[in-house]
Amino acid sequence: MAFPPSLPDSGRPPEPTAQPLLRVQGLSKHFPLGRRGLLRGPAGVVRAVDDVSFDLWPGETLGLVGESGSGKTTTARCILRAVAPTAGQVWFRTDGRTVDLARLSARALKPLRPAMQLIFQDPYSSLNPRMTVGQIVGEPLVIHRLARGAELDDRVAEMLLRIGLKPEHRGRYPQAFSGGQRQRIGIARALIMRPSLVVADEAVSALDVSVQAQVLNLLKDLQQEFALTYIFVAHNLDVVRHLCNRVAVMYAGRLVELAATSALFADPKHPYTRALHAAVPRADPDRPMVAGLAGEAADPGHLPPGCAFHPRCPARFALCPQVRPELKVVGDGGAGGPEAGHQVACHLYETADSGPA
Amino acid sequence: MMTDGQLLLSVEDLRVHFASEHGELPAVAGVSFGIRPGKVLALVGESGCGKSVTGYSILRLIQAPGRIVSGRIVLHSRRLGEVDLTALSDTDDRLYRVRGGLVSMVFQEPMSALSPVHRLGDQITEAIRLHRTVTPAEARGLALDLLRRVGVPAPERLFEQYPHEVSGGMRQRVIIATALGGNPELLVADEPTTALDVTTQAQILELIKAFQRGAGGAVLLITHDFGVVAQMADEVAVMYLGRIVEYGRVADILRRPRHPYTQGLLNSLPSLNRPGRLAAIPGVVPSLAAIPAGCAFHPRCPHARPGRCDGGSPPAPGLVEPHHEAACHRAEEIPPWTPAAGEAVD
Numbered sequence: 001m002a003f004p005p006s007l008p009d010s011g012r013p014p015e016p017t018a019q020p021l022l023r024v025q026g027l028s029k030h031f032p033l034g035r036r037g038l039l040r041g042p043a044g045v046v047r048a049v050d051d052v053s054f055d056l057w058p059g060e061t062l063g064l065v066g067e068s069g070s071g072k073t074t075t076a077r078c079i080l081r082a083v084a085p086t087a088g089q090v091w092f093r094t095d096g097r098t099v100d101l102a103r104l105s106a107r108a109l110k111p112l113r114p115a116m117q118l119i120f121q122d123p124y125s126s127l128n129p130r131m132t133v134g135q136i137v138g139e140p141l142v143i144h145r146l147a148r149g150a151e152l153d154d155r156v157a158e159m160l161l162r163i164g165l166k167p168e169h170r171g172r173y174p175q176a177f178s179g180g181q182r183q184r185i186g187i188a189r190a191l192i193m194r195p196s197l198v199v200a201d202e203a204v205s206a207l208d209v210s211v212q213a214q215v216l217n218l219l220k221d222l223q224q225e226f227a228l229t230y231i232f233v234a235h236n237l238d239v240v241r242h243l244c245n246r247v248a249v250m251y252a253g254r255l256v257e258l259a260a261t262s263a264l265f266a267d268p269k270h271p272y273t274r275a276l277h278a279a280v281p282r283a284d285p286d287r288p289m290v291a292g293l294a295g296e297a298a299d300p301g302h303l304p305p306g307c308a309f310h311p312r313c314p315a316r317f318a319l320c321p322q323v324r325p326e327l328k329v330v331g332d333g334g335a336g337g338p339e340a341g342h343q344v345a346c347h348l349y350e351t352a353d354s355g356p357a
Numbered sequence: 358m359m360t361d362g363q364l365l366l367s368v369e370d371l372r373v374h375f376a377s378e379h380g381e382l383p384a385v386a387g388v389s390f391g392i393r394p395g396k397v398l399a400l401v402g403e404s405g406c407g408k409s410v411t412g413y414s415i416l417r418l419i420q421a422p423g424r425i426v427s428g429r430i431v432l433h434s435r436r437l438g439e440v441d442l443t444a445l446s447d448t449d450d451r452l453y454r455v456r457g458g459l460v461s462m463v464f465q466e467p468m469s470a471l472s473p474v475h476r477l478g479d480q481i482t483e484a485i486r487l488h489r490t491v492t493p494a495e496a497r498g499l500a501l502d503l504l505r506r507v508g509v510p511a512p513e514r515l516f517e518q519y520p521h522e523v524s525g526g527m528r529q530r531v532i533i534a535t536a537l538g539g540n541p542e543l544l545v546a547d548e549p550t551t552a553l554d555v556t557t558q559a560q561i562l563e564l565i566k567a568f569q570r571g572a573g574g575a576v577l578l579i580t581h582d583f584g585v586v587a588q589m590a591d592e593v594a595v596m597y598l599g600r601i602v603e604y605g606r607v608a609d610i611l612r613r614p615r616h617p618y619t620q621g622l623l624n625s626l627p628s629l630n631r632p633g634r635l636a637a638i639p640g641v642v643p644s645l646a647a648i649p650a651g652c653a654f655h656p657r658c659p660h661a662r663p664g665r666c667d668g669g670s671p672p673a674p675g676l677v678e679p680h681h682e683a684a685c686h687r688a689e690e691i692p693p694w695t696p697a698a699g700e701a702v703d
Contacts, residue, residue: 067554068525178641179404208403208581213625213637220634235554242627242635279555281562281584283626285608289566289588292559296524 019093021197021229022056022079027088027102029074033301046301048074050253052088053327056197061223061230063244063261065237065276067297071253072233076199078102079231080116081109092116094196114144117190121202123182127174133160134170137188144193155192162225163188163218180211184218191222201233216243237280241265249273252298252308255327259342269330269344271315307347319347364391364433365575366415366543371428371443373410373419379646384410384423386599392543397569397576399586399607401622402596405642408579411596412545415577416456417442434459434542458488461536463565465548467528471520478516481535488539503534507564526557533564537572544568547579562589583626587611595619598643598653600671605681613693615683617658620694652686660691 029049049071056062064072078085081101090101094115101109101116120126127136138156141147147155157167163184174182183203190198200219204212216239222228234240240247240261247264249257249272257270268274275293295312298304304311310320329341330349373385385407392398400408413419415430430442437451437459445452464470472480481500485491491499497516504512507530520528529549536544546565550558562585568574578589586593586607593610595603595618603616614620621638640657643649651668655661666672666686674682677689685691 067556180641208642209583209622209625210403210638211641213627213635216627217634217637237555238627241629242632275556279559281559281582281588283583283587283611283623285587285611287587289563290559292563293556296526297554297556 018057020055020091021058021093023089023091024056024075024079025053025089025091027052027075027078027090028086029071029078029083030086044301047253047303048300049078049085052250052253052255054248054255054258056229056231058196058229059223059227060245061232061243063240063247064231064233064250065235065240065247066250067235067276069252069297069300070250071300072250073201074253075250076118076201076231076233080118080199082118092197110144114140114146114193115195116197117193117195117199119183119186119190119198119200119203122206123179123186124206126186127182129174132171132173133165133177133185136174136185137170137192140189140193146193159188159192162222163191164214178211180207180214183207183211183215187215187218187222191226191228194226196227196229197231198228199231199233202235203232204239205234205236212239219243237265237276249276252303253300254308255343255345256309257342257344257346258327259344263342267342269342269349270309270346271313271348272309275312307345315348317347323347325350363393365394366433366577367391367429367431368411368415369429369431371411371414371430372426373407373414373423374426375645376422376424377646379644382645383599383648384645385414387428388596388599388601390594390601390604392575392577394542394575395569395573396591397565397578397589399578399580399590399593400596401580401583401586401593403581403622403642405598405645406596407599408596409547412462412547412577412579415442415543415545416460416462417445417447417452418456418462432459432543436542454488457484457536458539459541460543460545461539461541463529463532463536463544463546463549465551467525467532467552468520470532471528473520475519476516477518477520477523477531481531481538484535485538500534500538503538504530506567507531507534507537508560509534524557525553526560529553529557529561530564533561533568537568540572541574543575543577545577545579548581549578550585551580551582558585565589583611583623595622598645598648600653600684601674602654602685603681603683604674609678609681613678613681615677615681615688615691615694616654616685617660617691618654619683621657621659623694652684660687662687 027049028051030045030047033044033046052075064075066072077083079090085102088102091098092101094112134156137159138152141152156170160167160169165184204215207215223230232244244261246260248255251272257273268277278291279293281290293312298308306321306323307325310316325345325347327343327345330344369389371385371388374381375384388411400411402408414425419425425443431439432442433439437454440451442455478500482496485496485499501512504515509515509530550561553561565576569576580586590607593607594601597618603610603619614623624636625638627635638657649656652666652672655666672684672686674684675688677683
């Protein structure tokens with residue numbers, strides 16, 4: 001199957017030779033709100049993810065950032081079909097063919113599962129305390145009947161060695177390990193399947209800084225060694241800048257900005273991205289106090305009309321509460337492929353005479 | 358101790374042990390520091406270094422199997438006079454005046470610090486009525502006023518809500534309002550923003566600053582985040598395995614760290630100056646049951662010397678420049694740490 005036509009708002013289509021590993025188109029996940037009492041009427045839906053589109057290129061690391069409730073984790077989980085999306089397509093290229101993960105049956109999905117793996121945030125709750133490390137790391141191979149007996153043992157030992165533990169740690173239980181070591185075990189479990197796509201959901205957020213540095217180094221090394229493509233869900237912008245080639249910023253379920261990491265940090269366009277950027281405290285005593293962002297994150301169950309960010313936006317104008325801005329390429333559109341242009345969903349950057357440009 | 362002037366709190370050689378199957382674990386192994394009124398001292402370190410246990414000790418919140426083994430925690434209170442908190446019995450009236458009154462605590466996890474089955478308004482007024490002689494109506498007025506001060510947009514509505522009905526940032530505002538309700542002289546804030554988004558974090562840090570500036574309150578800020586330290590602290594104490602390894606003014610610690618552990622922590626931070634591989638500290642923090650002999654950091658230290666660092670008693674804190682101490686045998690010998698060229702972060 002060929003790839004569908006390029007996204008309408010992604011500027012120029014990618015080079016014909018370059019094919020993304022993943023193409024997400026119009027992805028949405030809406031959760032129905034329960035009725036609360038007879039007289040309250042239908043309660044509506046929570047738009048956790050709303051019309052999200054982006055390409056993911058082989059070998060890159062795409063950061064997915066935003067506040068809690070922005071939909072970044074739900075987006076990642078929809079891509080892996082840990083939850084079923086309400087609408088949209090997730091085109092995934094594997095073994096020379098392209099499939100829509102959003103539409104496959106659970107049965108058709110199973111043989112594809114080894115190719116797409118998840119690293120969890122919490123190294124304490126994500127490992128079964130009643131299984132040994134060897135069982136935890138080897139279990140995916142057993143479930144998919146990819147290895148058994150001596151081969152299983154060898155592959156587990158090899159993977160443990162690769163992520164910085166010793167093969168003789170196989171017989172121990174997770175509680176014998178520190179948080180950083182447990183996170184390495186979670187990484188080993190994900191990578192033993194030799195995936196092409198790895199989603200890391202806040203994979204270093206719970207770790208101490210010195211351990212975080214070790215795990216970030218490990219993730220970079222493994223990416224090289226196994227030709228991995230990462231989606232890195234995170235809220236720490238310094239970590240994202242260190243690890244990611246491109247960054248997608250989400251607010252209230254929608255993508256508001258998508259750009260190469262250097263462009264996003266040197267020239268953040270969306271007022272929300274700017275606010276996020278300004279709010280990160282730096283380990284520099286000469287920097288002035290960081291600025292917070294007024295108000296609370298939008299409630300995805302009761303989104304403001306127009307641009308969902310407008311109630312908190314310092315740059316809003318008359319159009320913002322009325323019309324929802326679409327994600328569009330701004331400035332130098334750049335080439336297709338992983339270097340594709342800087343995209344932003346904000347009326348400030350629309351070339352039409354609809355507002356101050 | 359090098360702190361000049363009148364102290365609000367002085368901690369002297371505090372030792373806190375936890376009984377375990379491996380014997381007595383020294384979670385805090387001889388910690389001394391002082392906090393002046395109107396100042397913020399940051400206790401920095403990684404999980405297990407004893408920074409939270411130190412904070413909990415000040416409020417006498419250490420419970421079995423933990424206990425304060427020795428040391429003094431002296432509060433020089435304007436309202437209560439001088440009192441050694443370690444010497445108070447569990448039923449001493451003064452302990453109740455101190456805990457939640459003269460000394461308040463802000464916890465990391467605002468969900469578990471609040472009762473899930475009581476309305477937020479009732480929880481704040483309860484704290485006020487425990488520490489002030491006021492009528493219920495007066496307590497309500499004070500509580501609404503506190504909520505307005507911490508930036509709650511509709512305090513009357515929040516009063517009737519339960520913790521699960523509001524955001525994490527709103528819950529942390531309630532915690533801070535409750536902590537300020539007793540009119541404290543010292544606020545102990547244990548990772549107050551770790552569970553929050555950065556945009557909310559900035560708002561909460563601003564509230565703590567306002568307490569320090571406006572009320573002249575002192576703050577013990579427990580954190581692992583050097584960004585938060587740079588924003589908030591006047592002085593910094595870096596802890597490793599139950600001891601303070603470096604102590605000084607915030608600018609000196611961040612610009613001229615002298616202990617290899619502090620240097621390693623700063624090198625571990627992702628930054629524009631450090632693209633590519635991060636200079637992570639090798640190895641893991643040892644267990645409290647197997648603290649290395651000599652300097653506890655020596656097995657991970659790039660500057661450790663056999664025969665010098667790996668035996669004997671741990672190095673004592675020594676002055677490396679005015680108002681700056683490091684507990685390292687080689688503090689005067691190791692090359693100065695400098696941030697990579699072009700420290701302009703953006």
